[in-house]
C-alpha cells in the first residue's frame with residue numbers, strides 16, 4: 299500500500315514559529331506519531347506532503363524510507379494529495395493520513411483497510427455530538443453519496459452528525475483520475491480531497507466507511523488548547539493501560555509518559571512523575587512523588603523517594619534513592635546502593651552495597667563495593683580544561699568533606715579522615731589524612747553589631 303501524510307498546512311492558530319506537525323505530544327512531534335503508525339503498516343511508499351516550515355520538518359524527521367512532496371502554495375487537501383501522485387504505486391491502494399491527527403491506532407486503520415480492500419473507497423467516519431467545522435457524510439439509503447464541507451453545507455446537511463475524520467483509503471488509479479478533475483468552485487476556493495467521494499459514486503466505485511475504537515484517535519490539532527487537551531486524553535489512556543497491566547498509580551490524572559515505559563509486577567508510582575525516553579522498572583519498584591526518569595532502568599525492589607531526577611542511568615536491585623538525588627548520564631549503580639539527599643552523580647560506576655547519603659558530587663568515578671561516602675564529598679574531576687577519573691577501591695570509608703583531586707586512585711580498605719584533600723594515589727588499607735592542627739585562641743573578640751543611630 300501507499301501512505302500519504304498531509305502535513306503542509308501552516309497551523310496558523312498554533313501562533314508559533316515551530317511548524318504545527320513538529321509540536322510535541324507525549325514527548326514526540328505530532329508527525330512522528332503518524333509516521334510511526336504508518337510504518338507499522340509496512341507501506342511500499344510513505345510520502346509526506348510538506349510546505350510550511352518544510353525544511354525544518356525534513357531536518358527533524360527525515361529518514362531513508364520517507365519520500366517528500368512539496369506543496370507550495372497550499373490550495374487544499376485535494377491539491378496536497380495530487381503532489382504525491384507521481385511517487386505512488388498504481389497497483390496498491392493509497393491510505394491518506396493527516397500529520398496533525400497523531401493518535402490514530404493500528405486496529406482502526408486495519409479495520410478501514412479491510413473494509414476498503416483494493417477496489418473500494420474507504421472513509422473513516424465518526425458521529426460527533428458537535429460536528430461544526432467538519433465535512434459531513436451524506437448518505438442516501440444508507441450508502442455514502444458525498445462529503446460536504448461545513449462551510450458549503452446547507453442547514454439540513456449541517457444537522458448530519460457523521461463526519462469525515464480526514465482519513466481515507468482510495469484505489470490509486472482512479473484517485474489520479476479524480477484528483478485531476480477536481481475543481482475549486484466552493485466557498486473556500488480550495489481543491490477539496492473530499493470531492494472525490496461523489497466522483498467515485500458517479501464512476502460506480504463502492505464507497506464504504508469504518509469507525510475508530512475511540513473518538514480521540516481521530517482528534518486533530520489546530521490550537522495549543524487542542525494540543526493540551528489531546529495530551530491529557532492520551533496520558534489518561536496510557537495510565538489506563540499501565541493500571542490494566544497491574545501498575546498502581548496514586549492518581550492516573552497526574553502522570554506523564556513521554557516514551558516507552560515498561561513495568562514489572564507490583565510497581566507503584568506516586569503523583570506528578572515524568573517518564574521520558576525508554577524507561578524500564580523492575581518488579582516491586584516504588585516511585586515517590588515528583589520524580590523524573592529519563593532513559594533509565596531500575597532493578598527489582600528499588601525505591602525512589604520524592605524529587606529524584608535520573609537521566610541515562612541504570613540502578614541495580616534494592617536501591618534506595620532520594621529524596622532530592624540526581625543521577626546523570628553514564629551512572630551505573632550495583633545492588634543495594636543508597637544515594638541520599640542532594641547527591642549528584644555523573645558517569646559513576648558504584649559497586650554493590652555502597653552508600654552516599656548526603657550532599658556529595660561523584661563524577662567520572664569508579665567506586666567499589668561497600669564504600670561509605672561521607673557528607674560533602676566531592677570528586678574534583680575538572681581541572682579547568684579536561685575531565686579526570688577517580689577510582690575508589692572496595693570497603694573504603696570516605697570521611698565527610700573529602701575532596702578527590704582527579705586523576706587519583708584509592709586502594710581498597712582505606713579510611714579517609716574528615717576534611718582530607720586526596721591528591722595522590724593511596725595504598726590499600728591505610729588511614730589517609732592531611733596533617734593539621736586544631737588551635738584555640740582566648741584573645742578573640744567576636745564582632746558586635748553596631749547600634750542604629
Ligand code: UD1
Nearest residue numbers: 304305306307372373374375378396432433462463464490
Ligand atoms: C478536512 C476535511 C474535512 C474533515 C476534516 C477533518 C477536506 C476538504 N476537508 O477539513 O472533511 O472533516 O479535515 O479534520 O479535506 N493540508 C495540506 N495542504 C493544504 C490543505 C491542508 O497539506 O493545502 C493538510 C493540513 O496540514 C492538515 C490536513 O491537510 O494536516 C487537513 O487540512 P485542514 O485544513 O485541517 O482541513 P479541514 O478544513 O479541517
Ligand code: CA
Nearest residue numbers: 464518519520
Ligand atoms: Ca483540520
